[in-house]
Amino acid sequence: MKTISTLLLVLLATLIMQAQSFETQTKAIAERIDSITQAERLALKKAVEKIDAQLEKGEINHQKANEEKNRIADYHAERIENQVNAEKEKLDLLIANRVENQIYSTENDTVDGDSIVIKIKKNKNVSEKRTTSQLVFGIGLNMLQGDEGGLGDHMKGWQSKFVELGVTWNTRLSRESNLFHVKYGPSLVWNSLSPEDNLIFTPLEDQTVLLPSDIDFKRNRFRNLYANFALHFELDFSPMKRNDSGEKIFRSHEGFRLGFGGFTGVLMNSKNKFKYHEGVRKVVAEIKDNYNVNNFNYGLSGYLGYKQFSLYAKYDLQPMFENNPVDENLLSLGVRWDFN
Helix, strand or coil: CHHHHHHHHHHHHHHHHHHHHHHHHHHHHHHHHHHHHHHHHHHHHHHHHHHHHHHHCCCCCHHHHHHHHHHHHHHHHHHHHHHHHHHHCCCCHHHHHHHCEEEEEECHHHCCCCCCCEEEEECCCCCCCCEEEEEEEEEEEEEEEECCCCHHHHECHHHCEEEEEEEEEEEECCCCCCCEEEEEEEEEEEEEECECCCEEEEEECCEEEEEECCCCCCEEEEEEEEEEEEEEEEEECCCCEECCCCCEECCCCCCEEEEEEEEEEEEEEEEEEEEEEECCEEEEEEEECCCCECCEEEEEEEEEEECCEEEEEEEECCCCECCCCCCEEEEEEEEEEEEC
């Protein structure tokens, strides 16, 4: 179990490092685009200064000078466009809107010795790749659901929480429609339950019970850490757009979204975490143990949202504890962000 947990942590860390490396590469391409533009502008400025020098010496007249300025402005604009387009081909379409600036023409009627204008146009007429990736963050409340007499009857609802952090891939299923997607990926989930009345989760032989404590806890949480893998079918109602040629442009996470599916997970560790005071001294402690929590977990999950933000729900089909007389399953309600 420890080996599996370590491998899952390494996998998640690798994915995050890859995302960071991707950002570094795209930043370098953007810097090269800036460098190309600045170099061509400098060359254009020197050429204009040379023409002005010829005009002052009487080697050419004003009409010829303006014609030459327009010609070299067009020449350098074309060079910028060709070089920038070559760089843009290296970029992943996930960040196309950040760097797809093409310089496409010069404003000939305003070229003079003091002013050279190069127009910049942002190209949004590009679809995403059929598979994109997102960083997922979720947070919300936990409720332990079961028959009366279970441990869930003694939980503090507003202090029992979950936090989820993961990476997903989102694949558009159709070449001609943006509606149907499949979303999948790993995550780490921290599920905590906070008992009331200073009760403590305690393993007792093959069961887990709540026992009273004489300590007045400021914080008392029972936490389970899972490595999960989720699969959702998603309906993405992002508005359909068309480019100037009438071709469809597909982009995700720009409208309402509905996802439904499930997850499976592996328990990585269980612990009790406490905070309390002994006189004037603040004590923070934790106890790791085998709390008879099921090592494997699976359940249903879904979300409904707009753009990157969603309302989020999960329900564990596997009871939390292996041998307790009352089967209790975790229900989680909260919000999540899919940073596209």
